Amino acid sequence: SDEEFLRYLKGNTNSATEKVMVPEDNDAMSTSYLMVDPAGRFFDNSKGIYTYSEAINDVGVKGALEQTEFDYEKFIKRGAVYEW
Numbered sequence: 900s901d902e903e904f905l906r907y908l909k910g911n912t913n914s915a916t917e918k919v920m921v922p923e924d925n926d927a928m929s930t931s932y933l934m935v936d937p938a939g940r941f942f943d944n945s946k947g948i949y950t951y952s953e954a955i956n957d958v959g960v961k962g963a964l965e966q967t968e969f970d971y972e973k974f975i976k977r978g979a980v981y982e983w
Contacts, residue, residue: 931973
């Protein structure tokens with residue numbers, strides 16, 4: 900549950916883990932990640948089952964993204980652009 904997740908974070912977060920752990924609940928993760936399978940297709944499970952785009956090499960990144968549920972605004976909102 901959400902409460903259990905928050906309780907876990909509170910009990911397992913300290914100055915050392917904050918540098919390597921990025922806590923995200925299911926809502927933050929859903930549709931905000933780009934995943935690529937070994938066949939070179941984007942895939943997601945936003946509908947409870949895995950769905951796949953056509954191969955990125957066949958239709959290009961833009962074409963493959965249009966076949967997914969990827970939410971760029973949600974990606975940015977969760978702070979997914981990291982400085983490595």
